[in-house]
Amino acid sequence: MNREEIKQILPHREPMLLVDEMTIDENHVAHAQYHVTGEEFFLKGHFPNEPIVPGVIQCEIMAQSCALLMKDDLAGKLTLYTAINNVRFKNLLHPGDTAEIEAKLTYRKLNIYVCEAKLSVGGKLCAMGELSFALIPDTRENK
Amino acid sequence: MQVNENLVKSIIANKIGVSENEITNATKLVADLGADSLDVVEISMALEREYNVTLSEDETAKVVTVGDIIAAINSHLN
Numbered sequence: 001m002n003r004e005e006i007k008q009i010l011p012h013r014e015p016m017l018l019v020d021e022m023t024i025d026e027n028h029v030a031h032a033q034y035h036v037t038g039e040e041f042f043l044k045g046h047f048p049n050e051p052i053v054p055g056v057i058q059c060e061i062m063a064q065s066c067a068l069l070m071k072d073d074l075a076g077k078l079t080l081y082t083a084i085n086n087v088r089f090k091n092l093l094h095p096g097d098t099a100e101i102e103a104k105l106t107y108r109k110l111n112i113y114v115c116e117a118k119l120s121v122g123g124k125l126c127a128m129g130e131l132s133f134a135l136i137p138d139t140r141e142n143k
Numbered sequence: 144m145q146v147n148e149n150l151v152k153s154i155i156a157n158k159i160g161v162s163e164n165e166i167t168n169a170t171k172l173v174a175d176l177g178a179d180s181l182d183v184v185e186i187s188m189a190l191e192r193e194y195n196v197t198l199s200e201d202e203t204a205k206v207v208t209v210g211d212i213i214a215a216i217n218s219h220l221n
Contacts (some may be wrong), residue, residue, distance in 0.1 A: 109198075132185075
């Protein structure tokens with residue numbers, strides 16, 4: 001699934017669409033990629049002359065990969081964070097890096113979805129954690 | 144086997160951020176403790192993992208009191 005196909009599923013748009021490619025394997029594990037170009041808005045002040053992708057943005061990259069796991073339930077819905085648990089940041093994410101995300105759904109009940117996700121670069125773990133989401137009706141008028 | 148009610152109350156207290164002393168079997172999760180839908184699902188998830196059972200969405204949706212969730216878990220243990 002490429003960026004245009006991802007846009008058919010996720011409501012996120014530039015500059016906050018943070019998944020370039022995604023596949024789901026036979027075990028229903030999502031494998032996604034996001035290339036850090038260096039032009040992202042969040043790098044301009046984080047930090048001047050030393051751009052590093054903020055941890056919260058790494059969580060968002062993982063979250064969007066998780067949301068794609070729910071693609072069959074996403075029509076007419078928005079995914080909102082409900083919790084971020086046990087997140088650890090192990091290594092830095094820099095411009096030029098391609099983040100590789102692995103995400104799996106570990107629990108679902110009512111409109112709550114719980115996923116485990118990891119973000120790595122070249123096999124080196126940068127971030128990991130458990131992310132929870134609620135699916136709510138998308139009531140936007142201009143989608 | 145029956146659930147350990149003190150453990151259930153401890154899990155609920157920890158998830159919602161209240162004292163265990165405030166919790167009885169008659170305590171209502173939402174009305175008395177201020178729980179939201181995520182709290183109820185997270186409590187359900189924690190108890191399912193603790194007792195290795197699975198509550199249906201219908202069972203979880205019907206939970207109002209602490210006693211309800213204890214009974215729901217017990218129904219899968221017996």
